[in-house]
Amino acid sequence: xxxxxxxxxxxxxxxxxxxxxxxxxxxxxxxxxxxxxxxxxxxxxxxxxxxxxxxxxxxxxxxxxxxxxxxxxxxxxxxxxxxxxxxxxxxxxxxxxxxxxxxxxxxxxxxxxxxxxxxxxxxxxxxxxxxxxxxxxxxxxxx
Amino acid sequence: xxxxxxxxxxxxxxxxxxxxxxxxxxxxxxxxxxxxxxxxxxxxxxxxxxxxxxxxxxxxxxxxxxxxxxxxxxxxxxxxxxxxxxxxxxxxxxxxxxxxxxxxxxxxxxxxxxxxxxxxxxxxxxxxxxxxxxxxxxxxxxx
Amino acid sequence: xxxxxxxxxxxxxxxxxxxxxxxxxxxxxxxxxxxxxxxxxxxxxxxxxxxxxxxxxxxxxxxxxxxxxxxxxxxxxxxxxxxxxxxxxxxxxxxxxxxxxxxxxxxxxxxxxxxxxxxxxxxxxxxxxxxxxxxxxxxxxxx
Numbered sequence: 456x457x458x459x460x461x462x463x464x465x466x467x468x469x470x471x472x473x474x475x476x477x478x479x480x481x482x483x484x485x486x487x488x489x490x491x492x493x494x495x496x497x498x499x500x501x502x503x504x505x506x507x508x509x510x511x512x513x514x515x516x517x518x519x520x521x522x523x524x525x526x527x528x529x530x531x532x533x534x535x536x537x538x539x540x541x542x543x544x545x546x547x548x549x550x551x552x553x554x555x556x557x558x559x560x561x562x563x564x565x566x567x568x569x570x571x572x573x574x575x576x577x578x579x580x581x582x583x584x585x586x587x588x589x590x591x592x593x594x595x596x597x598x
Numbered sequence: 599x600x601x602x603x604x605x606x607x608x609x610x611x612x613x614x615x616x617x618x619x620x621x622x623x624x625x626x627x628x629x630x631x632x633x634x635x636x637x638x639x640x641x642x643x644x645x646x647x648x649x650x651x652x653x654x655x656x657x658x659x660x661x662x663x664x665x666x667x668x669x670x671x672x673x674x675x676x677x678x679x680x681x682x683x684x685x686x687x688x689x690x691x692x693x694x695x696x697x698x699x700x701x702x703x704x705x706x707x708x709x710x711x712x713x714x715x716x717x718x719x720x721x722x723x724x725x726x727x728x729x730x731x732x733x734x735x736x737x738x739x740x741x
Numbered sequence: 742x743x744x745x746x747x748x749x750x751x752x753x754x755x756x757x758x759x760x761x762x763x764x765x766x767x768x769x770x771x772x773x774x775x776x777x778x779x780x781x782x783x784x785x786x787x788x789x790x791x792x793x794x795x796x797x798x799x800x801x802x803x804x805x806x807x808x809x810x811x812x813x814x815x816x817x818x819x820x821x822x823x824x825x826x827x828x829x830x831x832x833x834x835x836x837x838x839x840x841x842x843x844x845x846x847x848x849x850x851x852x853x854x855x856x857x858x859x860x861x862x863x864x865x866x867x868x869x870x871x872x873x874x875x876x877x878x879x880x881x882x883x884x
């Protein structure tokens with residue numbers, strides 16, 4: 456366990472900031488902007504998809520499909536990431552493990568916890584920006 | 599999108615810290631201290647008030663009314679802010695958009711998600727301290 | 742209220758990072774690693790124990806008992822800390838007050854808010870690392 460350094464603590468703040476914006480883009484349905492927070496060939500492995508997908512076009516399609524389903528159901532979803540644990544690898548990539556709670560609100564109804572997930576990302580830096588190169592999400596309610 | 603700078607990352611930590619204390623003051627019913635985290639003429643536009651109000655006296659009154667209602671209902675509320683997205687404006691004000699989840703616990707009963715909200719603030723710096731100059735909160739369960 | 746300084750903002754990020762890892766260790770059942778995030782003689786006062794306990798062996802036992810109960814119930818728990826308020830004391834210890842929301846998911850069932858707690862810690866630095874010297878947790882649903 457290395458001593459905490461100024462650069463690693465600033466990086467920690469940067470990772471938190473990165474996810475705050477990324478989750479908001481997702482919930483706002485900004486599929487294109489959201490997809491840009493992944494690398495061009497990112498691997499995306501989440502319970503809402505039948506199998507892992509690769510690349511931004513598939514990410515955009517997944518967001519747009521989810522948006523349509525939410526609209527049809529009259530619900531709003533918010534993805535809230537917490538307990539972000541960042542491990543800096545020697546090659547400067549980051550292993551980030553965090554929790555994602557998804558809240559659902561029925562418009563005209565009640566709000567509730569929809570899902571509790573664990574999100575395991577590999578982050579890389581491209582052109583000065585953090586991007587997700589690989590995401591694996593697991594749901595606590597699934598075996 | 600500017601490169602992340604050390605000052606903007608420190609500011610990000612400061613904004614998080616600001617909200618942590620502000621929310622705790624609210625939940626502790628420290629109405630006066632909480633109101634001091636707003637500018638003297640802050641505009642406060644939230645779903646629990648029939649119309650937007652301006653100024654600390656109105657903020658204090660709103661907190662005290664909410665406290666009385668909670669006490670009568672035998673409940674405790676916690677406001678948890680997450681996914682704090684900070685945009686620094688050229689005039690040094692901050693546009694901050696975040697999610698606020700309100701948890702309610704019946705004393706002697708159960709805990710639950712009460713509200714899921716989006717909070718849009720304008721933050722300014724006064725005498726070295728961040729303060730909210732304008733707050734607009736919307737509830738996910740309202741049309 | 743002192744002006745925010747760079748060192749106190751870096752410390753704020755460090756405290757957040759500390760808790761993210763500590764909560765993940767707890768939820769992963771890494772009892773020994775988790776116990777190492779407390780001082781050797783830490784005082785641990787939580788609602789799940791009939792009385793306060795002291796020392797890492799008792800902490801490990803508490804985690805292992807909780808793990809066995811969760812396994813028997815077919816549930817997963819996630820501890821999410823939020824609204825972390827840090828007060829630096831003149832002796833360099835930290836008073837940290839935060840909220841902990843515990844989410845429960847029945848494997849093959851639904852996810853829900855299980856508990857909403859307030860966590861009051863005293864943090865110290867040992868060998869360069871933050872550690873909890875004292876923890877007091879209260880549940881919002883208990884009188």
